[in-house]
Amino acid sequence: MTSMRGVRLVSHRAMSSCPSAAIGYSTSLADTMSGCPSTAIVKSTSPAVTMSGCPFAAIVKATAPAVAPKVREIVDDFYPRMFSNSPEAKAFFNPANQFKEPPLQRMALANAVVAYATSIDDLSKLTGALEIIAHKHCGLGVKPRHYSIVHQNLMESIGHVMGDAVTPEVGEGWSEAVLALAKNLCELEAKLYAESAGRRGGWKGVKDFRVAGTRRVATDCVELTFKPVDGAGPIDFTPGQFLTLHLHKRGSTPRHYTVTNAPGKDYLQCCPKLVEGGFVSSALHGMKEGDVVGVSAPFGTFKLSGRPAVLCSAGVGATPMKCFLDSAPEQVKFVLHIDRDEAAHPFRKEMEASSAGTHFHYTDAGGRPEAAALVEGALKPYLAECDFFLCGPPPFLADMSAALKAAGARSIHLDVFGPALAQPN
Ligand SMILES: Cc1cc2nc3c(=O)[nH]c(=O)nc-3n(C[C@H](O)[C@H](O)[C@H](O)COP(=O)(O)OP(=O)(O)OC[C@H]3O[C@@H](n4cnc5c(N)ncnc54)[C@H](O)[C@@H]3O)c2cc1C
Ligand code: HEM
Ligand code: HEM
Structure with missing residues (x-):
């Protein structure tokens, strides 16, 4: 055990140097981040969406500043309204998110609406965000x-909260704007549904899988193996994607879990961490072989870039890293993981067994690490050559990506186990 610059090194293998950059970097960090309403999101290369020529664009743009301060009120009115009008829509929404304080998502939404309204003539600026939303919606x-249900209830909420300020003209402008956004999302989602059903072992909608195995991989983490009840397989997906579980349990709403195994097997694995008071993770931790759950095919935009990779995780953020190590070990040059202690560290053995260099920091022994010191102490040799893949709690993501950016990292990709667009950067 050694320590450098205040960073306690629990395990630190030789850092293999990245292969020299024969691979060209076509985009700088600034390029990949620009244009998206949330700088936390690495822009994807999906087709641009436009709303050019929309007669309502000017109205939305002009009234956005008046609507923006009221968005919190509109959202607070909208959810209960839609839930009481439509049990079908309610069944998608995790009740836990409705009680979170501070209401990070809802306040972020206010900013997003202004961003949306001001870029309404050129929705291509929102492509990265729409892609993330569409993948989540498809899993759900x-x-x-x-x-239509959302549109109807949202318009009622806007009318209710804004009162007389909503002239027929203004109301129609916003209505058309939401419909246009919905149309873009529907088109993207139709494409994603077709792509995922067309992959080897792919399917449409929710399919029954049986629990074929459970394995404890850390104090609070169990890896579950699911096999399709219809026996179909092998199953292809993009490493880094999540499956969505739909429990056959009254009152349950869907949850996403990163797939932890490599593609091409006749099973899918995921690793839920037990969350205190958590509805789905508690149920999963009580599962036995033979239990049946509904599973949506894998979706999600977090994936390797094809360039040399450094994986940085904290806690259960180790799950996509396990998938990357299984799927493309040759691309992974270094693995950094932070956890409470060795026993809490999921997939520690798999990380150690890889040929990549590793650095594990345990906070019980070493205290909370400074992100800048971690970068300086362990990641510096990789800054010029590698892309960085981060997954963990929001403060970890925010601190690490800020430190990596400050140190000159060129490409940083984040996986967020919650509303990705609310992640501060
Ligand atoms: C893309 C993606 C990938 C993910 N991958 C993984 C993964 O690999 N592994 C993993 O473990 N997780 C993963 N997650 C997180 C996962 O989807 C769940 O959010 C997590 O398991 C918690 O779900 P739950 O049902 O157990 O908790 P929930 O029931 O959603 O509860 C969450 C918290 O809210 C509290 N709460 C619930 N109801 C209320 C209420 N009425 N009032 C106040 N507080 C309340 C609970 O006590 C708990 O602390 C991922 C998420 C995403 C978006
Ligand atoms: C002009 C239209 C809209 C824009 C630009 C927009 C944009 C955003 C953005 C950027 C976020 C991420 C920040 C955050 O998590 O809050 C968000 C969150 C969210 N939005 Fe919207 N949104 C719009 C309308 C809607 C509508 C119509 C719905 C209807 C269901 C909706 C449902 C949600 C949900 C569920 C979240 C996540 C909050 C959570 O998990 O609790 N939004 N929205
Ligand atoms: C124009 C319409 C809509 C917009 C703009 C919108 C926008 C969003 C956004 C921004 C998020 C957060 C994504 C993230 O940050 O990761 C989200 C998530 C979500 N949306 Fe939508 N949405 C719309 C329609 C719908 C509809 C029709 C439903 C279903 C009735 C729905 C259900 C949800 C749910 C349940 C989530 C939860 C987040 C999750 O699963 O992680 N949305 N939506």
Whole structure:
């Protein structure tokens, strides 16, 4: 055990140097981050969406500043309204998110609406954000008919909260804007649904899987193996994607879990961490072989770039890293992981067994690490050559990505186990 610059090194293998950059970097960090309403999101290369020529664009743009301060009120009115009008829509929404304080998501939404309204003539600026939303919606199983429910209730909420300020002209402008956004999302989602059903072992909607095995991989983490009840397989997906579990349990709403195994097997694995008071993680930790759950095919935008990679995780953020190590070990040059202690560290053995260099920091022994010191002490040799893949709690993501950026990292990709667009950067 050694320590450098205040960083306690629990395990630190030789840092293999990255292969020299024969690989060209076509985009700098600044390029990949620009244009997206949330700088936390690495822009994807999906087709641009536009709303050019929309007669309502000017109205939305002009009234956005008046609507923006009221968004919190509109959202607070909208959810209960939609839930009481439509049990079908309610069944998608995790009740735990409705009680979170501070209401990070809802306040972020206010900013997003202004961003949306001011870039309404060129929605291509929102492409990265729409892609993330569409992948989440596909895991949930959102269908075009649900957009009508949302539209109807949202317009009622806007009318209710804004009162006389909503002239027919203004109301129509916002209505058209939401419909246009919905149309873009529906089109993207139709494409994603078709792609995922067309992959080897792919399927549409929710399919039954049986628990074929459980393995404790850390104090609070169990890896579950699911096999399709219909026996179909092997199953392809993009490493880094999540499956969505739909428990056959009254009152349950869907949850996403990163797939932890490599593609091409006749099973899917995921690793839920037990969350105190958590509805789905508690149920999963009580599961036995033979239990049946509903599973949506894998979706999600977090994936390797094809360039040399450094994986940085904290806690259960180790799950996509396990998948990357299984799927593309040759691309991974270094693995950094932070956890409470050795016993709490999921997939520690798999990380150690890889040929990549490792640095594990345990906070019980070493205290909370400074992100800048971690970068300086362990990641510096990789800054020029590698892309960085981060997954862990929001403060970890915010601190590490800020420190990596300050140190000159060129490309940073974040996986967020919650609303990705609310992640501060
Ligand atoms: C893309 C993605 C990938 C993910 N991958 C993983 C993964 O690999 N492994 C993993 O473990 N997780 C992962 N997650 C997180 C996972 O989806 C769940 O959010 C997590 O398991 C918690 O779900 P739960 O049902 O157990 O808790 P929930 O029931 O959602 O509860 C969450 C918290 O809210 C509290 N709460 C619940 N109801 C209320 C209420 N009425 N009032 C106040 N507080 C309340 C609970 O006590 C708990 O602390 C991922 C998420 C995403 C978006
Ligand atoms: C002009 C239209 C809209 C824009 C630009 C927009 C944009 C955003 C953005 C950027 C976020 C991420 C920040 C955050 O997590 O809050 C967000 C969150 C969210 N939005 Fe919207 N949104 C719009 C309308 C809607 C509508 C119509 C719905 C209907 C269901 C909706 C449902 C949600 C949900 C569920 C979240 C996540 C909050 C949570 O998990 O609790 N939004 N929105
Ligand atoms: C124009 C319409 C809509 C917009 C703009 C919108 C926007 C969003 C956004 C921004 C998020 C957060 C994504 C993230 O940050 O990771 C989100 C998540 C979500 N959306 Fe939508 N949405 C719309 C329609 C719908 C509809 C029709 C439904 C279903 C009835 C729905 C259900 C949800 C749910 C349940 C989430 C929860 C987040 C999760 O699963 O992680 N949305 N949406």
